[in-house]
Amino acid sequence: xxxxxxxxxxxxxxxxxxxxxxxxxxxxxxxxxxxxxxxxxxxxxxxxxxxxxxxxxxxxxxxxxxxxxxxxxxxxxxxxxxxxxxxxxxxxxxxxxxxxxxxxxxxxxxxxxxxxxxxxxxxxxxxxxxxxxxxxxxxxxxxxxxxxxxxxxxxxxxxxxxxxxxxxxxxxxxxxxxxxxxxxxxxxxxxxxxxxxxxxxxxxxxxxxxxxxxxxxxxxxxxxxxxxxxxxxxxxxxxxxxxxxxxxxxxxxxxxxxxxxxxxxxxxxxxxxxxxxxxxxxxxxxxxxxxxxxxxxxxxxxxxxxxxxxxxxxxxxxxxxxxxxxxxxxxxxxxxxxxxxxxxxxxxxxxxxxxxxxxxxxxxxxxxxxxxxxxxxxxxxxxxxxxxx
Numbered sequence: 001x002x003x004x005x006x007x008x009x010x011x012x013x014x015x016x017x018x019x020x021x022x023x024x025x026x027x028x029x030x031x032x033x034x035x036x037x038x039x040x041x042x043x044x045x046x047x048x049x050x051x052x053x054x055x056x057x058x059x060x061x062x063x064x065x066x067x068x069x070x071x072x073x074x075x076x077x078x079x080x081x082x083x084x085x086x087x088x089x090x091x092x093x094x095x096x097x098x099x100x101x102x103x104x105x106x107x108x109x110x111x112x113x114x115x116x117x118x119x120x121x122x123x124x125x126x127x128x129x130x131x132x133x134x135x136x137x138x139x140x141x142x143x144x145x146x147x148x149x150x151x152x153x154x155x156x157x158x159x160x161x162x163x164x165x166x167x168x169x170x171x172x173x174x175x176x177x178x179x180x181x182x183x184x185x186x187x188x189x190x191x192x193x194x195x196x197x198x199x200x201x202x203x204x205x206x207x208x209x210x211x212x213x214x215x216x217x218x219x220x221x222x223x224x225x226x227x228x229x230x231x232x233x234x235x236x237x238x239x240x241x242x243x244x245x246x247x248x249x250x251x252x253x254x255x256x257x258x259x260x261x262x263x264x265x266x267x268x269x270x271x272x273x274x275x276x277x278x279x280x281x282x283x284x285x286x287x288x289x290x291x292x293x294x295x296x297x298x299x300x301x302x303x304x305x306x307x308x309x310x311x312x313x314x315x316x317x318x319x320x321x322x323x324x325x326x327x328x329x330x331x332x333x334x335x336x337x338x339x340x341x342x343x344x345x346x347x348x349x350x351x352x353x354x355x356x357x358x359x360x361x362x363x364x365x366x367x368x369x370x371x372x373x374x375x376x377x378x379x380x381x382x383x384x385x386x387x388x389x
Contacts, residue, residue: 004032006084006259009298015305016077023074024081028088030059035089039211040350046210048092048172057127061086061097063105069121071105077308080252088256091360092212098253099168100124102245104131104177110241111188111233120175120190134164134178134191134217135239141166142373144179145236149219151180151187157226158182158189160197160219166367170215171200178217179239188230188238197222208363210356244318247368248311251324252304254332254364255297257357261332261339262293264354268343280342289338296331303327319381326374329365336361 013021038049056062060072061082067073074082079101087094105124108116123129140146149162160180170176176191176198191198203214230238269281269290280286303324310316336358340347348355365371380386 004028004088004260004263006088006256007262007294007297007301009294010302012298012301012305016081020075020078020081023078024085027059027061027082027085030055031085031089031093035086035093036353039090039093039353039356043090043210043350043356046204046206048096048211048213050172052093053096053127053130056097057125061101062127063101063109063121063125065101066105066109066121066125069109069117070125071121075308076248076311077305080249080304080308083249083253084256084259086256087253088260090211090356091253091257091364092209094249094253094256095168095209095212098246098249099133100131102249103133103242104175106245107133107177107188107230107233107238107242108190111230111238112190113227113231115227116190116230129174130169130172131175131177132167132169132173132215132217133242134167134170134176135243136166137163138165142370144239145186147179147181147186149178149180151182151189151224151229153182154223156223158224158229160189160191160222160224162219164217166203167200167215167217169213170217171202172213173200176217177242178219180219185234186236186239188233189224190228190230191219191222191224192228195222195224208359210359240318243368244321247321247325248307248316250364250368251300251307251321251328254328254361255300255304257361257364258293258297258300258328258332258335261336261354261357262290262297264352265293265339265342266290268346268352286342289342293335293338296335300324300328300331319377322369322374322377322381325369326371326378329361330371333358333361333365 042049063071064074065079083094108120135144137147151158151160174193178189178191179186197220199218201216269286270279272280274280307320307324339354340358376387
């Protein structure tokens with residue numbers, strides 16, 4: 001196998017700082033030596049490689065952009081590069097870190113009390129605790145405002161009733177950041193494992209994101225103490241802001257999966273001989289596919305670098321994140337499909353990573369806002385007219 005290098009066709013690495021490149025390369029090494037070797041069996045077994053979690057913490061990959069509380073305090077481009085390398089391994093690996101960072105630690109840091117931050121963030125950063133994010137419900141996916149989970153005031157706290165679905169990390173989590181309607185308004189709560197009335201079940205039979213733990217959360221007269229509700233972040237805008245953070249990382253991450261597929265297709269085409277003993281890479285159709293892959297990955301990377309600089313300047317808006325999430329998830333899925341085609345029959349066996357990436361990307365293109373929903377967000381930004389109804 002040829003050693004891995006991500007595309008740098010337009011010398012876009014020159015837009016990155018020395019420290020950013022060092023972080024990228026350190027995560028790349030981790031993925032190469034410790035993540036990739038366990039993925040084939042983990043994917044077959046539908047099991048997350050739990051032994052990797054302490055390594056993610058040691059590398060500062062959990063809550064990495066948060067300042068203080070034991071977090072690394074990285075810049076947003078550095079964080080994006082790290083997620084790109086993690087997803088070069090597997091989307092489920094990146095999903096674990098994304099959920100812990102953007103969907104659990106971010107809302108605690110942004111909307112929580114100082115006591116909540118001090119109690120949870122250091123343990124989440126060190127992986128002493130694992131968290132999940134409960135927003136999506138069986139009948140409320142693209143319309144999170146249609147959630148049916150409720151919170152009712154009771155002496156000393158709140159009583160939660162409802163169900164959440166498609167929850168990454170749910171069954172392995174120590175805490176859940178859960179969103180429910182209190183007097184008709186969306187509020188956030190931290191629900192600890194072992195709380196009476198709070199149970200989880202594992203969702204099995206997935207053909208995608210098999211390495212990721214996907215769960216359902218169930219709340220039946222679950223009493224959450226007063227101090228576990230977020231005092232800030234009232235309304236649907238709060239959980240949506242968390243999704244904006246996660247989508248930013250996803251847009252970077254899928255470039256890693258796309259790069260992995262391109263790398264595999266490129267080197268396979270050079271080694272695979274077909275008609276008249278010529279390598280596949282000598283033929284126009286093969287080169288056309290490789291060119292399209294390189295073209296789209298390069299554009300996606302440039303979009304992400306610009307988005308990261310905007311984020312670091314405090315100028316990144318949800319409409320920008322919709323653009324990069326929509327664009328990059330689609331291009332990554334198309335790259336994976338073309339790579340699978342180029343590998344022929346070998347493209348469907350897990351000796352090669354392409355089919356695993358392709359199946360994963362079917363999910364990543366859907367979750368955290370489908371391609372069509374993001375297209376509507378961008379359409380509203382361009383025209384000033386919402387077309388959601």
